Amino acid sequence: MRYLxxxxxxxxxxxxxxxxxxxxxxxxxxxxxxxxxLNIVALRFIFNxxxxxxxxxxxxxxxxxxxxxxxxxxxxxxxxxxLNISDxxxxxxxDTILIKPVNPLxxxxxxxxxxxxxxxxxxxxxxxxxxxxQLHNPWYxxxxxxxxxxxxxxxxxxxxxxxxxxxxxxxxxxxxxxxxFDFFDMSKYPLAIxxxxxxxxxxxIFPIGWVASxxxxxxxxxxxxxxxxxxxxxxxxxxxxIYQLWRVFLQKYQxxxx
Amino acid sequence: MxxxxxxxxxxxxxxxxxxxxxxxWLFSTLISLTVQYFLWQAVLxxxxxxxxxxxxxxxxxxxxLTVLFPKTSYEVNDKIRSGNIALDLLKPVAIATQLLxxxxxxxxxxxxxxxxxxxxxxxWLLNFKIALSTILMVLVTGILAYLLYFELELLxxxxxxxxxxxWGISTFxxxxxxxxxxxMFPANFYPAVIKRVAxxxxxxxxxxxxGMLAQKPSWALFVQVVLIQLFYIILxxxxxxxxxxxxxxxxxxxxx
Amino acid sequence: MIIKTKNLAKRYRKVKAAxxxxxEYRTFYALKNVSLEIHQGDYVGLVGxxxxxxxxxxxxxxxxLQPDGGIIxxxxxxxxxxxxxxxxxxxxxxxxxxxxxxxxxxxxTFKLNREIYxxxxxxxxxxxxxxxxxxxxxxxxxxxxxxxxxxxxMKAEFIAALIHDPELLILDEPTIGLDVLTKNNITxxxxxxxxxxxxxxxxxxxxxxxxxxxILILNKGKLVLDQSIQELAELDVPASITFTSADKLSAxxxxxxxxxxxxxxxxxxxxxxxxxxxxxxxxxxTARIPVANIEVKSNKLEYLxxxxxxxxxx
Numbered sequence: 001m002r003y004l005x006x007x008x009x010x011x012x013x014x015x016x017x018x019x020x021x022x023x024x025x026x027x028x029x030x031x032x033x034x035x036x037x038l039n040i041v042a043l044r045f046i047f048n049x050x051x052x053x054x055x056x057x058x059x060x061x062x063x064x065x066x067x068x069x070x071x072x073x074x075x076x077x078x079x080x081x082x083l084n085i086s087d088x089x090x091x092x093x094x095d096t097i098l099i100k101p102v103n104p105l106x107x108x109x110x111x112x113x114x115x116x117x118x119x120x121x122x123x124x125x126x127x128x129x130x131x132x133x134q135l136h137n138p139w140y141x142x143x144x145x146x147x148x149x150x151x152x153x154x155x156x157x158x159x160x161x162x163x164x165x166x167x168x169x170x171x172x173x174x175x176x177x178x179x180x181f182d183f184f185d186m187s188k189y190p191l192a193i194x195x196x197x198x199x200x201x202x203x204x205i206f207p208i209g210w211v212a213s214x215x216x217x218x219x220x221x222x223x224x225x226x227x228x229x230x231x232x233x234x235x236x237x238x239x240x241x242i243y244q245l246w247r248v249f250l251q252k253y254q255x256x257x258x
Numbered sequence: 259m260x261x262x263x264x265x266x267x268x269x270x271x272x273x274x275x276x277x278x279x280x281x282x283w284l285f286s287t288l289i290s291l292t293v294q295y296f297l298w299q300a301v302l303x304x305x306x307x308x309x310x311x312x313x314x315x316x317x318x319x320x321x322x323l324t325v326l327f328p329k330t331s332y333e334v335n336d337k338i339r340s341g342n343i344a345l346d347l348l349k350p351v352a353i354a355t356q357l358l359x360x361x362x363x364x365x366x367x368x369x370x371x372x373x374x375x376x377x378x379x380x381x382w383l384l385n386f387k388i389a390l391s392t393i394l395m396v397l398v399t400g401i402l403a404y405l406l407y408f409e410l411e412l413l414x415x416x417x418x419x420x421x422x423x424x425w426g427i428s429t430f431x432x433x434x435x436x437x438x439x440x441x442m443f444p445a446n447f448y449p450a451v452i453k454r455v456a457x458x459x460x461x462x463x464x465x466x467x468x469g470m471l472a473q474k475p476s477w478a479l480f481v482q483v484v485l486i487q488l489f490y491i492i493l494x495x496x497x498x499x500x501x502x503x504x505x506x507x508x509x510x511x512x513x514x
Numbered sequence: 515m516i517i518k519t520k521n522l523a524k525r526y527r528k529v530k531a532a533x534x535x536x537x538e539y540r541t542f543y544a545l546k547n548v549s550l551e552i553h554q555g556d557y558v559g560l561v562g563x564x565x566x567x568x569x570x571x572x573x574x575x576x577x578x579l580q581p582d583g584g585i586i587x588x589x590x591x592x593x594x595x596x597x598x599x600x601x602x603x604x605x606x607x608x609x610x611x612x613x614x615x616x617x618x619x620x621x622x623t624f625k626l627n628r629e630i631y632x633x634x635x636x637x638x639x640x641x642x643x644x645x646x647x648x649x650x651x652x653x654x655x656x657x658x659x660x661x662x663x664x665x666x667x668m669k670a671e672f673i674a675a676l677i678h679d680p681e682l683l684i685l686d687e688p689t690i691g692l693d694v695l696t697k698n699n700i701t702x703x704x705x706x707x708x709x710x711x712x713x714x715x716x717x718x719x720x721x722x723x724x725x726x727x728x729i730l731i732l733n734k735g736k737l738v739l740d741q742s743i744q745e746l747a748e749l750d751v752p753a754s755i756t757f758t759s760a761d762k763l764s765a766x767x768x769x770x771x772x773x774x775x776x777x778x779x780x781x782x783x784x785x786x787x788x789x790x791x792x793x794x795x796x797x798x799x800t801a802r803i804p805v806a807n808i809e810v811k812s813n814k815l816e817y818l819x820x821x822x823x824x825x826x827x828x
Contacts, residue, residue: 013618028430050303099597101599102598179282179289193296193300194296
């Protein structure tokens with residue numbers, strides 16, 4: 001409850017900070033919307049070449065795209081600051097966070113919201129609704145997808161934190177933070193297009209297959225409702241795993257001070 | 259010239275100092291190529307393999323250009339936000355000169371690492387068959403594309419005199435590049451109308467045009483591309499100078 | 515008891531030589547055998563040069579750094595495992611780091627802290643109003659932080675650190691880069707605070723002495739001095755006098771002060787004058803010489819550091 005209230009305060013302040021750059025904000029909003037539209041147009045071009053990709057129609061591929069974008073937009077809107085953890089450590093700002101009586105990761109994640117992902121969020125939601133209508137999916141499937149996206153965004157959060165931890169533990173040897181964006185690119189397509197090895201990796205190691213491909217197949221195609229629980233459970237499980245790593249990392253930070 | 263060499267060296271040093279960022283770029287490039295590879299393999303099943311090879315090598319080239327090209331707009335914006343631009347304005351050398359040669363140095367380092375990997379994959383895909391004239395054409399248009407892109411970034415950076423921050427405009431730019439430059443999607447798969455529109459706008463000449471030459475080299479196309487590139491470089495340069503002068507005069511630099 | 519440490523130590527490894535495949539390290543102590551007690555209501559000045567271990571000690575008190583040896587208790591608890599619990603009772607001002615949101619008014623950070631520390635709305639308003647009055651900060655709290663001067667920003671940092679009325683206030687070099695006026699302002703403010711325990715770190719002994727009643731001096735990780743301000747004042751620290759004069763000095767005066775030197779800029783300096791003789795020397799100068807400018811200085815910290823280290827050697 002206390003954290004919910006905190007969340008609201010953070011959100012209010014963060015949105016206020018964005019509003020300061022109003023001109024740029026609208027540019028960004030427009031930019032993101034255009035980018036998405038163009039992405040979709042590009043996808044459409046592909047279907048000018050072939051009618052189906054691995055059995056997926058244009059509308060089905062759009063659904064994968066919409067699900068991935070929605071989850072990623074939620075990540076970007078609310079968890080984007082997880083990408084900056086290593087900056088906080090390099091310039092010592094982590095100390096100012098550790099001295100507050102609130103969970104450090106919670107503070108970190110909430111210190112900033114993304115300025116330009118709101119366009120993504122709008123497009124993804126609209127697209128999801130439109131595509132579901134085109135595919136004649138009933139309304140509750142759309143609702144289920146929105147529900148699931150709240151959890152699948154945790155996968156991106158987990159990957160972002162993981163990237164930071166790897167970067168910091170390796171003394172910057174591998175700065176893999178922004179790789180989260182590349183993982184997002186991977187999640188935009190059905191698992192079916194990848195090779196079997198990659199499919200395994202994307203299911204069990206870096207769980208990006210769970211973001212869009214698996215929900216689409218299990219919910220929209222096969223209507224196996226048990227996955228409504230399994231998918232969030234998998235996301236939460238992955239995040240808890242990463243969170244434990246983060247705690248180990250914090251301990252290391254506290255013992256060396258760097 | 260000596261001064262420019264110094265700037266290149268500074269850029270190279272910056273690049274070497276951020277070797278970890280470079281490893282990330284490489285990693286990121288490889289993931290992105292993987293996605294492209296499987297996507298186009300799925301799309302082009304049943305088509306002749308040469309088409310797949312060409313498409314992928316085109317995309318690799320585009321990826322490479324994207325990595326190599328400078329992010330000057332962010333640098334300019336940083337300078338404006340921190341007020342450090344005042345220091346640069348005091349120097350007797352144009353700010354554009356400083357930025358250009360430094361980014362060239364940085365790009366050299368990036369090319370040495372990522373370029374090598376990218377080009378090897380590219381050559382491997384093409385069974386190591388590539389004409390000398392093609393290399394020449396790609397090299398020349400590639401360098402001009404670099405300059406063109408740099409000018410574009412400078413212009414964008416100058417806008418942040420007005421908007422104070424840069425991400426909005428930058429997102430906007432990426433959106434335009436995405437489709438009109440042909441760096442994410444092979445331009446020859448465009449419908450005819452867009453192909454025509456894109457061929458008049460500057461964006462394609464910093465990405466797609468280079469790739470098209472690599473795919474289907476011809477001297478006629480080469481000359482056409484080079485001329486258009488030069489035209490836009492000069493146009494942008496003049497635009498930048500006018501805009502920059504006005505901005506510096508009319509804007510109070512944000513100080514700290 | 516607010517803080518208690520016993521034989522506290524912290525080792526660091528520093529890269530001695532970076533070879534291609536491995537690095538050679540050298541171990542050195544950031545803190546060595548530091549034992550101290552800080553009681554409720556103490557105003558403690560923690561003084562030392564750069565790298566003396568001040569920040570390391572502060573970090574351990576806050577529970578963000580683990581000791582390599584010895585015991586430390588903050589509010590009678592292990593600070594590392596009770597970090598978040600203790601944090602509710604501690605306020606920190608870092609001179610070199612800001613907790614204020616750069617692009618927003620300071621007031622927004624205060625509101626955020628209100629939620630973080632769960633301060634009731636009514637109490638919050640009363641407290642902010644009062645603190646802002648004391649610091650003469652009322653008029654700029656609604657301006658974006660990036661438009662504030664350093665002095666104004668620091669005042670806002672103080673308010674942000676005090677919103678939850680912490681028992682322990684830690685000031686880590688809070689006056690770095692501030693002008694004299696703001697420094698005085700902050701000094702006065704700190705003197706007005708009641709029922710707090712304060713730890714004030716600085717490399718300027720005189721500044722800390724204005725606020726604190728007890729001084730700790732750290733040198734190369736060791737606690738070399740722990741005395742009340744009165745005891746410290748009684749220490750015989752020699753002073754130096756620098757003065758300028760338009761006239762030439764007479765020969766007997768020059769003879770009287772054999773250790774007087776003429777500086778490059780033409781002024782005269784007499785160094786190492788004992789406290790007992792200071793008055794006499796001063797009155798002689800003012801009586802005999804038409805001085806244009808005169809300055810008395812005692813570099814207590816430098817003297818103490820030199821003196822204390824020598825004592826140890828003996």
